[in-house]
Amino acid sequence: MNQFQGRALSWAVKDGTVELALHREPCNELGSIALEEAGQFADSLAKLASEAHALIIFSSLRAGFSAGADLRELYHLLQTSERDAFLKEVRARVERAHRVINAIDAAPLTTIAAVHGVVFGGGFELALGCDLIIADKTARFCFPELRLGLIPGWGGIPRLKRDLGNAMIRDLLLTGRSLGATKVQQAGLVSQVVAEGEALKVARATAVQLRKFDRHTAAAAKRFIKPIPYEELQREIDIFCELFSRPAVEAGLRQFVDRRDAQPYLPQ
Amino acid sequence: MRSPDQTLEEILNLAAVHFQVPREKIRPDDDFFKTLGIDSLQTLDLLTKLENHFRVELPDYELQGVSDFRTLANRIRARL
Numbered sequence: 001m002n003q004f005q006g007r008a009l010s011w012a013v014k015d016g017t018v019e020l021a022l023h024r025e026p027c028n029e030l031g032s033i034a035l036e037e038a039g040q041f042a043d044s045l046a047k048l049a050s051e052a053h054a055l056i057i058f059s060s061l062r063a064g065f066s067a068g069a070d071l072r073e074l075y076h077l078l079q080t081s082e083r084d085a086f087l088k089e090v091r092a093r094v095e096r097a098h099r100v101i102n103a104i105d106a107a108p109l110t111t112i113a114a115v116h117g118v119v120f121g122g123g124f125e126l127a128l129g130c131d132l133i134i135a136d137k138t139a140r141f142c143f144p145e146l147r148l149g150l151i152p153g154w155g156g157i158p159r160l161k162r163d164l165g166n167a168m169i170r171d172l173l174l175t176g177r178s179l180g181a182t183k184v185q186q187a188g189l190v191s192q193v194v195a196e197g198e199a200l201k202v203a204r205a206t207a208v209q210l211r212k213f214d215r216h217t218a219a220a221a222k223r224f225i226k227p228i229p230y231e232e233l234q235r236e237i238d239i240f241c242e243l244f245s246r247p248a249v250e251a252g253l254r255q256f257v258d259r260r261d262a263q264p265y266l267p268q
Numbered sequence: 269m270r271s272p273d274q275t276l277e278e279i280l281n282l283a284a285v286h287f288q289v290p291r292e293k294i295r296p297d298d299d300f301f302k303t304l305g306i307d308s309l310q311t312l313d314l315l316t317k318l319e320n321h322f323r324v325e326l327p328d329y330e331l332q333g334v335s336d337f338r339t340l341a342n343r344i345r346a347r348l
């Protein structure tokens with residue numbers, strides 16, 4: 001289908017560009033609904049790619065691109081499920097997320113993440129699946145998973161390894177600190193930093209430029225320069241699921257969910 | 269080089285404009301979460317604004333336990 005209006009995301013083809021909008025309040029937490037709809041998007045991508053030159057992923061919410069996996073939903077699931085069933089569900093979700101991001105990573109069109117505000121965890125990993133990241137000045141990138149006793153589980157580490165130097169990856173992972181758009185651009189991950197509120201507009205202008213190129217050549221260039229690290233992605237899933245079975249994760253999730261102060265997205 | 273007072277004043281002005289709070293209602297020792305009525309996502313937004321304004325990098329973990337503008341100004345001055 002070339003048009004879809006869901007509860008967490010929507011897409012449409014406009015002027016040769018697929019636009020995928022994230023719009024799940026409060027900040028595009030990626031839970032079961034988002035993953036289900038993203039799965040539908042992945043299934044439609046081959047057909048969409050035949051009608052377009054570019055894909056733009058953006059958030060229509062003011063708070064940001066995405067706060068990452070829906071931790072509250074995960075914690076609720078943990079509290080209401082048998083342990084084995086819960087761990088099975090965690091693996092199923094991680095594999096679903098990988099299937100979606102791998103499909104975007106491998107799509108035979110040029111993909112752009114137009115981001116602003118919070119670009120955390122799974123949201124960051126979704127952006128890393130894209131060929132270009134265009135960030136407005138409000139964007140902050142972060143892998144806070146260590147705070148929860150985890151590593152990023154949706155392809156973050158293998159894709160960072162593909163795109164960045166190891167020292168920068170260690171900084172992001174081991175400190176769990178958030179970095180502003182300018183810093184991430186200096187590291188080479190962000191393609192363009194633009195004024196507040198301008199990322200989507202600039203992404204659309206970039207997509208217009210991409211339309212001038214032969215699509216077969218662009219797809220061949222992408223396949224050549226952007227190999228997908230499937231083996232490491234699978235290893236990441238295994239490590240993530242192994243870590244998820246440890247009590248530290250439940251404690252980390254509880255601490256996040258129980259916080260009643262204003263600071264759940266800040267380090268503790 | 270900015271003076272401590274100047275740094276503090278710039279932070280107060282920036283917070284007032286960005287979060288649309290009258291400048292006279294913001295004092296240096298106020299709890300910025302309460303005075304500005306902001307949550308953690310908005311605090312990250314403030315941090316980004318401050319980093320861009322002062323052209324410094326301020327790791328968010330340095331904000332742990334910081335809730336007043338004066339201490340925030342000291343953290344920023346340490347990186348100017």
